[in-house]
Amino acid sequence: MSIISKILDRFQDINRFERIWKIAQVDFKRRYYNDRLGLIWALLNPVLTVLVYYYVFTHIVKRISEGIDQNYAIFLFSGLIFWMAFVEMMKKGMRTLITKRYLIENIKVKKEDLFISSSLAITFALVFNIVAYLVMAAFFGVHYSFNLLFLPILILNVFLIGSGVGMILSIILIYFRDISHIINLVVMLGFWTSGIFFKAELILEKAPIIYYLNPFVGIIDNVRRITLYNIEPNLVTINANIITGLLIFILGFNVIKNFSQSAMEKL
Amino acid sequence: MEAAIAISLKNISKTFRIHTSDANTIRERLTNIILRKSSNYKLLKALYDINVDIYKGESFGIIGNNGSGKSTLLNIMMETYNPDKGGILETNGKMMRLALGMGIDPNLTARDNIYVNGSIIGLSFKKIGIIFEHIIEFAGLQKFIDVQVKFYSKGMRQRLMFSIAMYADAEIFLLDEFFGGTGDQEFKAKSDKAFETRLVNGKTNIIVSHSMQIIRKHCKRALWLENGKIIKIGDAIAVTDEYLKSQNKSQNKS
Numbered sequence: 001m002s003i004i005s006k007i008l009d010r011f012q013d014i015n016r017f018e019r020i021w022k023i024a025q026v027d028f029k030r031r032y033y034n035d036r037l038g039l040i041w042a043l044l045n046p047v048l049t050v051l052v053y054y055y056v057f058t059h060i061v062k063r064i065s066e067g068i069d070q071n072y073a074i075f076l077f078s079g080l081i082f083w084m085a086f087v088e089m090m091k092k093g094m095r096t097l098i099t100k101r102y103l104i105e106n107i108k109v110k111k112e113d114l115f116i117s118s119s120l121a122i123t124f125a126l127v128f129n130i131v132a133y134l135v136m137a138a139f140f141g142v143h144y145s146f147n148l149l150f151l152p153i154l155i156l157n158v159f160l161i162g163s164g165v166g167m168i169l170s171i172i173l174i175y176f177r178d179i180s181h182i183i184n185l186v187v188m189l190g191f192w193t194s195g196i197f198f199k200a201e202l203i204l205e206k207a208p209i210i211y212y213l214n215p216f217v218g219i220i221d222n223v224r225r226i227t228l229y230n231i232e233p234n235l236v237t238i239n240a241n242i243i244t245g246l247l248i249f250i251l252g253f254n255v256i257k258n259f260s261q262s263a264m265e266k267l
Numbered sequence: 268m269e270a271a272i273a274i275s276l277k278n279i280s281k282t283f284r285i286h287t288s289d290a291n292t293i294r295e296r297l298t299n300i301i302l303r304k305s306s307n308y309k310l311l312k313a314l315y316d317i318n319v320d321i322y323k324g325e326s327f328g329i330i331g332n333n334g335s336g337k338s339t340l341l342n343i344m345m346e347t348y349n350p351d352k353g354g355i356l357e358t359n360g361k362m363m364r365l366a367l368g369m370g371i372d373p374n375l376t377a378r379d380n381i382y383v384n385g386s387i388i389g390l391s392f393k394k395i396g397i398i399f400e401h402i403i404e405f406a407g408l409q410k411f412i413d414v415q416v417k418f419y420s421k422g423m424r425q426r427l428m429f430s431i432a433m434y435a436d437a438e439i440f441l442l443d444e445f446f447g448g449t450g451d452q453e454f455k456a457k458s459d460k461a462f463e464t465r466l467v468n469g470k471t472n473i474i475v476s477h478s479m480q481i482i483r484k485h486c487k488r489a490l491w492l493e494n495g496k497i498i499k500i501g502d503a504i505a506v507t508d509e510y511l512k513s514q515n516k517s518q519n520k521s
Binding site for chain 2: 014015018019022023026029030102103104105106107108109176177178179182261262264265
C-alpha cells in the first residue's frame with residue numbers, strides 16, 4: 001500500500017516539475033518574445049549599463065578601475081549579470097501574487113510553484129547572458145578550465161536567494177505598501193557593495209562587515225575566479241552562500257505557505 | 268443510497284477586516300503604535316454559518332443579489348480565502364472555476380494557455396498532448412491556436428475556457444456568471460449538450476448566476492444567499508420562485 005502511494009507521489013512530482021517548467025517557459029516567452037527584439041533585450045540591458053559605467057570608471061574616475069588586470073568591461077559584465085538577475089527575480093517575485101492572480105483564483109495551485117517558475121524564467125535569461133559573457137571573455141583572451149563546473153552552483157545560489165527574497169517580499173508588500181521605497185534603497189546599496197565595480201579583496205580590506213553580510217560579494221567574486229582569473233573558487237564563501245541561500249529559500253517557502261491566503265484577501 | 272459528497276461546508280463564516288484608515292504603510296503603522304492608536308478597522312461579516320453539502324454529479328445553483336456573499340463563498344471553496352476559525356471545508360476532486368476574463372492569460376496563445384491550465388490541474392504533458400486537439404476542436408479555434416488570446420473575442424475566450432475545463436478532467440466546476448454573455452448559438456447548443464452528457468459522467472457543477480432561467484434549466488437544487496445568510500436551500504424551482512417573488516415585492520415597495 002505504502003509503496004503504491006509512494007510511486008503515485010513520485011508521479012505527482014513529475015507533474016509538478018512539468019508544471020513549474022511550463023509556467024517558467026511561458027513567463028520567459030511573455031517577457032522576451034512579445035517584443036520585436038526579443039531575447040536581445042536580455043543582453044542589451046546589461047551591455048548598455050556596462051558601457052556607461054565602463055566609460056565613467058575608465059575615463060572620469062579612473063582610480064576605481066585601477067588595479068584590475070583584466071579587461072574592465074568584462075569584469076563589470078560578469079558581476080552585473082548576476083546582480084541584475086537577482087534584482088529581477090526579487091521584483092518579479094514580489095508581484096507574483098498579483099500577476100498570477102488569474103490562475104490562483106481559478107485553479108488550485110501551489111503558490112510556491114508560481115514563484116519558483118518566475119525565478120526559473122529569469123534564470124534562463126541569466127544562462128543566456130552567461131553564455132554571451134563567456135564568449136566575450138574568450139574573445140578577450142580568457143582561458144577556461146574545469147573550474148567552470150562550479151558555475152551551476154553559483155547560478156543555483158542566485159536562484160535560491162532571489163526566489164526566496166521574492167516570496168518573502170510578496171507578502172510584506174501587501175501589508176506595507178511603502179516597503180517598495182526601502183527596497184529601492186536596499187537594491188542601490190547592494191548594487192554598490194556587491195563588488196560589481198571592484199575586487200572582493202578591496203571590500204574585505206576596507207569594509208569587512210559588508211564582505212560577510214552581503215552574499216553577493218562572495219558569489220560575484222567566485223564567478224570571476226572561475227571565469228576571469230581561471231583559479232579555484234573560494235570554497236568557504238561558496239558553502240556559506242549556498243547555506244544562506246537555502247535558509248532564505250526555506251523561509252520564503254514557509255512564508256508563502258502560511259500567509260498567502262490571508263494576503264490574497266487584502267489584494 | 269447516499270451519494271458521495273463533492274464539497275462539504277460546515278459552519279463556514281467569513282469575516283473581513285475593513286480598515287477605515289488604511290494602515291498599509293510602515294509610516295502609518297509606526298505612528299499608530301507611537302500614538303497608541305488602535306488601528307482602525309471594521310469587521311464585515313460576509314458569510315454567516317454556511318452549512319451545505321454538494322453531492323458528486325449534481326448541478327447546484329447559487330443565487331442572490333450583488334454583495335450577498337456568492338463570490339466570497341466561491342473563493343472559500345477554491346481555498347483562495349481562509350474561512351473563519353471553526354469552519355470546515357472538505358472538497359473531493361479537482362476544481363476549476365470558470366469566470367469570464369479569468370483563468371487565461373491574454374498575452375499567451377491558446378496553446379500555452381491550454382498547457383498551463385492543464386498542467387496546473389494535474390495533467391501530464393503527454394495527456395495534454397492527447398486532449399489538445401479535442402479542446403481546440405470543441406472550442407472551434409483551429410485557425411487561432413497560435414494567436415495570442417488578447418486578439419480573441421469574448422465568445423472565443425469563453426469557448427476556450429469551457430473546453431479546457433471539459434477535457435482537462437476537472438471534476439468540480441464552479442461556473443461564476445459564465446453563461447449568458449455570448450450569443451453564439453452553435454456553441455450554446457454544444458455546451459448545453461456537453462452539460463447533459465457531463466451530468467451523466469458524474470461531474471459536479473456549481474452554477475452562480477443572476478439568470479433564473481439558467482439555474483432552472485441546469486440545476487436540481489439551489490441555494491439562495493442574502494447578506495451572507497442562507498435564506499432557502501432546496502429544489503431549484505421552488506428556491507428561484509421564492510427569490511423572484513421577493514424581488515418583485517421589494518420592487519413594488521420602492
